[in-house]
Amino acid sequence: MDNAAAWKRLEGWREDASSVAVLTDIDGTLAPIVPTPDMSEVPGELLDLLRELSGRYLLVAGISGRKTEDAFDLIGLDEVVYFGNHGFELLRDGEVEVIPDAMPFLERVQELESRAREELVPLGAFVEEKGITASIHYRNAPPETGERSVAFVKAEGERLGLRITVGRGVVEARPPIRADKGTAVRALVEEYRPKKAMFLGDDTTDLDAFRELAALLEEGTLNEILRVGVRSDEGPPEIVTEADIVVDGVEGVGEVLRALAGR
Ligand SMILES: [Mg+2]
CATH class of the missing domain: 3.30.70.1020 (Trehalose-6-phosphate phosphatase related protein; domain 2)
Structure with a gap:
């Protein structure tokens, strides 16, 4: 799908928000990369957008390699579901859950x-x-x-x-089992049952999520997908070549979230 068609699809999802899952990486996607991870911050405008989207869309989830509590601390919104620790744990409603297989x-x-x-x-x-x-x-x-x-x-x-x-x-x-951002995406889709799902990411580990979305579409679990690649100097080339929409940095992610919110 070309970039223009993908943006059109994204805008169409607004009318169907109750069947859409918005899944996103955190570091480098919502929070600019900074010299040390404990200095990371998600800009206030993005937090406002995430809060608004959580109220409107079926699911908004942050998926991170970080410790699950750290992923929560970065966004700090109770309405969002957090998948952390490389796909081994999720946090919602204040409770950490280890995935059943682990x-x-x-x-x-x-x-x-x-x-x-x-x-x-x-x-x-x-x-x-x-x-x-x-x-x-x-x-x-x-x-x-x-x-x-x-x-x-x-x-x-x-x-x-x-x-x-x-x-x-x-x-x-x-644990000696597969757990990554791809298995996290699958677990959320199988539990929340969206018809449409998107993932936003900037790095190598995010490609697992892109590829799992493609598999979920192929097998008919999802009807539509969007892979949003966040371009950066350090990211792998596939984050651009495997994406439906390519944006530049955290500012570009803001454009995507504003389009979902209809702003
Ligand atoms: Mg990242």
């Missing part, structure tokens, strides 16, 4: 966290409490602590049947 692993993640607290914290590592996933940070610890942390978490992860990933200064454990 629940059987919660105790094992907690066991790994408590073992890491005994073994690694005395060496200078930091255990971040993230609920259904565990993150052990060692960026500010001596190099031996980093090596020990990775080896320890890998061994414990294997024993407990968890998936382990090593990042920059961090080793993470998570």
Whole structure:
């Protein structure tokens, strides 16, 4: 679909808001990218628009890689549903829910966290409490602590049947099931049953959401979709090539939300 046809579709959805789900990434889409994540802020005008859209559309949801409570703190609207922690948790009406497929692993993640607290914290590592996933940070610890942390978490992860990933200064454990922005989109669509759904995003992990929308359309679960790509210098090229509508930065996202609100 070309850009003009996609905008026309978007405007048409206003008349049918009760069957439309508005799903969006947060960082880089609603909140401009800033040097450190704790400085992120969603502009007030976008918050007003999100509040208005929540009252009118079937569903407005923020989907983020961040901890679910952090996703909530960025937007702060009770009317919005938040999917966080890379698709493992959602927060609505003030309660965090772990997705059902991940629940059987919660105790094992907690066991790994408590073992890491005994073994690694005395060496200078930091255990971040993230609920259904565990993150052990060692960026500010001596190099031996980093090596020990990775080896320890890998061994414990294997024993407990968890998936382990090593990042920059961090080793993470998570349930060994697929959870990403795509599975989050599917879970919301299957629960809220919109006929039309859109996703707005700027980065690689958002492509999972774009592709899941395409699959939901293909199988007939959704009648119409819109993928809104937020163009930036750091984003992958597919965020533009796989989008129906391409906008520039957070200001461009404002145009999309204003069109949904009819402003
Ligand atoms: Mg983003």
